[in-house]
Amino acid sequence: MVIFKKTADLQQYITSERIAGRNIGFIPTMGALHAGHISLINTALNNKDLVVCSIFVNPTQFNDKKDYEKYPVTVNEDIGMLVEAGCDVLFLPGIEEIYPEGTDKSPVFDFGYLDTILEGAQRPGHFKGVGQVVSLLFDAVHPQNVYMGQKDYQQCMVIKKLLAITGLQDKIRLHICPTVREADGLAMSSRNRRLTEPQRMLAGCIYQCLVSIESKADTATFEVVKKECTDLLAAKGFIPEYIALANADDLTLLNNYTPAPPMVALIAVRLGEVRLIDNLVLNNTSTQA
Numbered sequence: 001m002v003i004f005k006k007t008a009d010l011q012q013y014i015t016s017e018r019i020a021g022r023n024i025g026f027i028p029t030m031g032a033l034h035a036g037h038i039s040l041i042n043t044a045l046n047n048k049d050l051v052v053c054s055i056f057v058n059p060t061q062f063n064d065k066k067d068y069e070k071y072p073v074t075v076n077e078d079i080g081m082l083v084e085a086g087c088d089v090l091f092l093p094g095i096e097e098i099y100p101e102g103t104d105k106s107p108v109f110d111f112g113y114l115d116t117i118l119e120g121a122q123r124p125g126h127f128k129g130v131g132q133v134v135s136l137l138f139d140a141v142h143p144q145n146v147y148m149g150q151k152d153y154q155q156c157m158v159i160k161k162l163l164a165i166t167g168l169q170d171k172i173r174l175h176i177c178p179t180v181r182e183a184d185g186l187a188m189s190s191r192n193r194r195l196t197e198p199q200r201m202l203a204g205c206i207y208q209c210l211v212s213i214e215s216k217a218d219t220a221t222f223e224v225v226k227k228e229c230t231d232l233l234a235a236k237g238f239i240p241e242y243i244a245l246a247n248a249d250d251l252t253l254l255n256n257y258t259p260a261p262p263m264v265a266l267i268a269v270r271l272g273e274v275r276l277i278d279n280l281v282l283n284n285t286s287t288q289a
């Protein structure tokens, strides 16, 4: 695996690979890699892309300074995992490489409705930061394929919108890849390593709630199931931020189950100091890689 810290060096390498006929498959990450990230690398490798992974903990997407400061940084371990997975290129820029003129000078995109609900409402400015850094990373990497995890469902929709806003939707294909889960259903996340052992034992409950939202779609109202899930999570010590049902295509929030569009259930909770999110597409038709 080749590691580049400078955009110019990365671009020189990528240009020669493009001339040799390779497609660039890009996996943007903030490091603290886990099996979910490696599954994205594997999907890109299966597609015969030249696989470029980036690790950059982007300060502009953290609305909570403490969350940024505590974000796990495990670069050496990450490099080992990427080498083992067969990743071709790691882009490991410093902050001055991504924001040479400071974070204020970089482009900011308006994601409209998507930025006003769920994660957008709970984490003001988060998606502005995500859009900003991902557009700069796209400029650096010039990928043909981008692979992102369904675990961050709303982020995937934001990136879809970013591609539309920037006119890149015909040049870059976004692959939304299935969430990878632990044995108890907990979605893999870099934040899981911040859970204490007792918290980790409880965390599978989030997925159980999603499954219950799905399984009761034909027999109960969403209001009732939402209340059951809220009570269950609260009884176990979680602080639920939202338990929501939405149209899986455009994330319009729904008050109740509907037979027409594919639906997605989304949950965000706090467990101690750690914030966890997860989702489940109820009638799964629209989110495969």
Ligand code: PAF
Pocket (backbone or CB within 6 Å): 028, 029, 030, 056, 058, 061, 130, 133, 134, 152, 155
């Ligand atoms: O999902 C993440 O790890 C980050 O939000 C991303 C897409 C790498 C942007 O910093």
